[in-house]
Amino acid sequence: METEIRQVKGEEGRQAIAKAAEILGRGGLVAFPTETVYGLGGNGLDPQAAARIYAAKGRPSDNPLILHIASRKELPPLVREIPPMAERLMDAFWPGPMTLIFRKSACVPRETTGGLETVAIRFPSHPAAQALIREAGLPVAAPSANLSGRPSPTTAQHVAEDLGGRIEMILDGGPVEIGLESTIIDVTGAIPLILRPGAISLEQVRQAAGDGAFDPAILGKPDAGLRPRAPGMKYRHYAPKAELAIVTGKPEAVAEKIASLAAEKQRAGFRVGILCPEESQGRYDAALVKTVGTRAHEETIAHNLYRCLREFDQEQAEFVFSEAFDEGPMGEAIMNRLVKAAGYRILPAGGGDEKIP
Numbered sequence: 001m002e003t004e005i006r007q008v009k010g011e012e013g014r015q016a017i018a019k020a021a022e023i024l025g026r027g028g029l030v031a032f033p034t035e036t037v038y039g040l041g042g043n044g045l046d047p048q049a050a051a052r053i054y055a056a057k058g059r060p061s062d063n064p065l066i067l068h069i070a071s072r073k074e075l076p077p078l079v080r081e082i083p084p085m086a087e088r089l090m091d092a093f094w095p096g097p098m099t100l101i102f103r104k105s106a107c108v109p110r111e112t113t114g115g116l117e118t119v120a121i122r123f124p125s126h127p128a129a130q131a132l133i134r135e136a137g138l139p140v141a142a143p144s145a146n147l148s149g150r151p152s153p154t155t156a157q158h159v160a161e162d163l164g165g166r167i168e169m170i171l172d173g174g175p176v177e178i179g180l181e182s183t184i185i186d187v188t189g190a191i192p193l194i195l196r197p198g199a200i201s202l203e204q205v206r207q208a209a210g211d212g213a214f215d216p217a218i219l220g221k222p223d224a225g226l227r228p229r230a231p232g233m234k235y236r237h238y239a240p241k242a243e244l245a246i247v248t249g250k251p252e253a254v255a256e257k258i259a260s261l262a263a264e265k266q267r268a269g270f271r272v273g274i275l276c277p278e279e280s281q282g283r284y285d286a287a288l289v290k291t292v293g294t295r296a297h298e299e300t301i302a303h304n305l306y307r308c309l310r311e312f313d314q315e316q317a318e319f320v321f322s323e324a325f326d327e328g329p330m331g332e333a334i335m336n337r338l339v340k341a342a343g344y345r346i347l348p349a350g351g352g353d354e355k356i357p
């Protein structure tokens with residue numbers, strides 16, 4: 001299959017979106033930009049479209065999809081009830097990078113929800129995503145538009161690398177704004193439970209809804225005996241080809257340890273990468289030093305993280321050493337992705353102050 005890539009800007013963009021909506025209407029697949037990452041969209045009410053999404057991504061079909069809507073009016077038919085805490089969260093954060101888990105209504109097929117009785121729903125803020133969903137007149141099921149196990153795509157080029165030839169169309173809206181997937185919040189229980197950290201922080205959730213907590217299973221290693229409530233969290237996501245390790249501790253000690261680990265691997269003939277913030281880039285001289293962003297604005301780190309991981313793959317890095325980025329409101333989300341990408345390899349650098357995520 002030939003994958004058509006179209007820009008979303010201007011009059012041509014409007015035509016591209018109209019064509020994309022038509023593709024969705026007849027059961028096809030279209031990747032599109034959102035404010036978080038690029039999504040791979042299909043008709044959320046069509047079991048066959050769901051099957052095609054799983055096949056295109058190589059994703060296990062027990063890993064449920066998120067339904068995307070373009071107005072709050074589209075929510076009630078998809079769910080059995082809307083708890084008051086959900087109303088408060090939607091008032092505060094929709095449209096935006098927040099997915100809510102509700103009890104599903106009968107019209108949502110189990111093929112879309114990975115067999116679950118609950119359904120994940122998001123109202124994205126990206127204008128092209130909204131236009132596409134509105135024109136299609138459907139809830140659009142859309143997981144991240146990457147091959148399963150690869151970092152989520154933050155540009156149309158990333159989508160083409162992974163899914164070119166497997167889907168009908170890619171809408172190109174340039175690099176996305178946030179760069180990490182949405183915060184997923186289960187609102188079917190007594191309090192809002194964060195199943196996946198994202199740009200909306202626990203603090204913000206508590207402020208809007210009066211309460212909130214993390215699913216305890218997502219805070220430790222997956223083999224700690226707790227089963228994450230978001231099925232996707234149990235897979236080793238976001239995996240670069242290189243062996244990635246995160247070094248934690250005081251800045252001086254971290255820089256020293258990373259430099260010495262990198263030198264050791266380089267002496268042994270390996271291609272070595274280092275992932276660091278602007279603040280410490282001058283401390284390293286390995287072959288592939290990537291500056292992911294600045295600690296002063298941790299959203300820059302979220303924005304560039306997946307691109308950097310993909311670049312290490314392209315440049316065939318065999319070992320990558322990364323600093324930890326756990327400060328600020330997005331620290332939880334950044335470390336959640338980075339720790340998984342590292343397969344939970346966390347090396348304390350000594351010098352005290354070690355925080356094992």
Ligand code: AMP
Pocket residue numbers: 063064065066101113116118119120142143144181182184195229230231232233
């Ligand atoms: P992605 O769209 O690739 O970011 O993945 C969506 C993730 O949302 C899945 O991997 C699940 O972990 C989570 N999810 C979707 N639906 C549900 C649900 N009904 N209950 C819990 N988690 C869900």
Ligand code: MG
Pocket residue numbers: 143144152
């Ligand atoms: Mg994904």
